[in-house]
Amino acid sequence: MSAITERRERERAQRHQLIITAARELAEAEGWEAVTTRRLAERVEYSQPVLYSHFSGKDAIMRAVAIEGFGELAARLRRVRLATPEPPQALHAVCRAYLEFATERPALYQAMFILPTDVKFAHAETPPPLRAAFDEFVSCFRSDNQRRELFAEVTWSALHGIAALTESGRIPPNGQTERLDFLVTQIAGTPSGPAALRGQLKGQGSEPSH
Amino acid sequence: MSAITERRERERAQRHQLIITAARELAEAEGWEAVTTRRLAERVEYSQPVLYSHFSGKDAIMRAVAIEGFGELAARLRRVRLATPEPPQALHAVCRAYLEFATERPALYQAMFILPTDVKFAHAETPPPLRAAFDEFVSCFRSDNQRRELFAEVTWSALHGIAALTESGRIPPNGQTERLDFLVTQIAGTPSGPAALRGQLKGQGSEPSH
DNA sequence: CAGGATGTCTAGCGTTGCTATGATGTCGCC
DNA sequence: GGCGACATCATAGCAACGCTAGACATCCTG
Numbered sequence: 001m002s003a004i005t006e007r008r009e010r011e012r013a014q015r016h017q018l019i020i021t022a023a024r025e026l027a028e029a030e031g032w033e034a035v036t037t038r039r040l041a042e043r044v045e046y047s048q049p050v051l052y053s054h055f056s057g058k059d060a061i062m063r064a065v066a067i068e069g070f071g072e073l074a075a076r077l078r079r080v081r082l083a084t085p086e087p088p089q090a091l092h093a094v095c096r097a098y099l100e101f102a103t104e105r106p107a108l109y110q111a112m113f114i115l116p117t118d119v120k121f122a123h124a125e126t127p128p129p130l131r132a133a134f135d136e137f138v139s140c141f142r143s144d145n146q147r148r149e150l151f152a153e154v155t156w157s158a159l160h161g162i163a164a165l166t167e168s169g170r171i172p173p174n175g176q177t178e179r180l181d182f183l184v185t186q187i188a189g190t191p192s193g194p195a196a197l198r199g200q201l202k203g204q205g206s207e208p209s210h
Numbered sequence: 211m212s213a214i215t216e217r218r219e220r221e222r223a224q225r226h227q228l229i230i231t232a233a234r235e236l237a238e239a240e241g242w243e244a245v246t247t248r249r250l251a252e253r254v255e256y257s258q259p260v261l262y263s264h265f266s267g268k269d270a271i272m273r274a275v276a277i278e279g280f281g282e283l284a285a286r287l288r289r290v291r292l293a294t295p296e297p298p299q300a301l302h303a304v305c306r307a308y309l310e311f312a313t314e315r316p317a318l319y320q321a322m323f324i325l326p327t328d329v330k331f332a333h334a335e336t337p338p339p340l341r342a343a344f345d346e347f348v349s350c351f352r353s354d355n356q357r358r359e360l361f362a363e364v365t366w367s368a369l370h371g372i373a374a375l376t377e378s379g380r381i382p383p384n385g386q387t388e389r390l391d392f393l394v395t396q397i398a399g400t401p402s403g404p405a406a407l408r409g410q411l412k413g414q415g416s417e418p419s420h
Numbered sequence: 421c422a423g424g425a426t427g428t429c430t431a432g433c434g435t436t437g438c439t440a441t442g443a444t445g446t447c448g449c450c
Numbered sequence: 451g452g453c454g455a456c457a458t459c460a461t462a463g464c465a466a467c468g469c470t471a472g473a474c475a476t477c478c479t480g
Contacts, residue, residue, distance in 0.1 A: 037437060121380040170331040257428065259469085
């Protein structure tokens with residue numbers, strides 16, 4: 001292989017990444033509905049068909065952005081968990097970091113967890129960064145807990161519910177701390193968050209009633 | 211007002227409902243991406259502009275479908291709750307009914323809770339059926355629990371997370387019972403579901419660990 | 421019965437994701 | 451060095467989308 005073709009492949013790889021980055025920036029700035037193939041092509045200073053020589057379609061571009069997001073989320077959760085040695089606080093910190101991620105990067109979060117996708121979750125073909133992110137939740141539970149995968153799954157689902165409903169305006173953005181503290185307290189089976197430590201649970205039953 | 215204009219208004223109201231029903235049926239049969247104004251117009255046997263004399267646009271049609279769904283969900287949850295007198299089981303039953311609703315009517319659920327909307331949640335202009343559905347969750351907690359609104363909010367969020375991630379294929383459809391049982395058990399702060407009563411929690415710590 | 425208002429459809433605008441075709445430029449071979 | 455083969459890229463266009471202006475018909479009213 002000649003040096004020239006090597007350079008071309010390098011340039012091609014750069015352009016590949018350029019498309020992903022441009023799509024992500026455009027989505028984060030104006031939302032996914034503003035990401036059209038025309039605007040994206042203009043932004044990377046190529047014509048539309050070039051996009052299709054790198055990706056099979058708009059869906060594939062969004063999938064690439066999502067996978068990039070999985071890597072960032074996994075790294076962020078891992079950093080937070082390792083920085084919080086005490087177990088209950090680790091779960092709380094990881095959950096808070098998850099919600100912060102969803103709040104700070106709504107468009108990225110949408111691509112990862114809300115918009116239709118054909119990325120395989122909990123499957124052999126699952127992208128490693130996605131599995132890594134999920135494992136951060138699993139690692140917040142004792143290794144002798146045979147159901148820690150279930151614990152992690154439900155914890156993640158609940159966090160996703162809060163994040164999705166907040167982002168779409170279906171629950172008010174205020175009170176995230178209370179929701180987070182309550183959730184972690186219940187999931188962990190024991191008070192762990194700062195609010196709980198401040199005694200917000202005192203004097204109130206948590207049992208259902210008719 | 212003449213009898214003729216009365217008849218016209220009646221016919222107009224019927225057609226209004228016909229559009230909503232047709233949109234819903236089309237969405238439930240082929241998904242919302244298949245609901246185009248052209249296909250919808252063809253289905254109600256009118257031309258496209260007629261839709262716009264009833265609704266300001268496609269969004270408004272979807273909003274009408276969603277509000278219809280809120281009414282059905284509220285009725286379903288209420289029926290289930292009243293049929294389950296024992297408090298802990300009531301919460302469990304209501305949660306299960308919510309997930310069943312989401313599973314049985316995925317397109318309707320999407321319009322209600324996933325797709326972008328400008329329906330006001332937790333607001334003065336909130337549609338009464340929506341508020342009624344939420345209140346069914348609230349009513350599952352003791353009235354002397356000053357934070358029952360928070361309890362209900364987090365419970366609903368967690369259920370929505372499970373429903374949304376399941377429907378988009380991000381968590382496998384198998385194991386919904388386990389997730390539901392675990393969630394209700396943790397939220398209620400005491401075992402309440404059948405699985406918990408079967409002793410699935412034995413011998414496993416629920417405390418996080420490093 | 422004429423006139424005006426009401427209601428409906430035909431036709432079309434601008435935009436979308438995507439692609440067939442053709443021009444341009446580069447590479448390897450003789 | 452010149453030339454055919456190849457890869458690369460842009461122009462132009464397709465079908466379908468949400469939505470709307472204007473023409474047409476129909477019906478009620480004076």
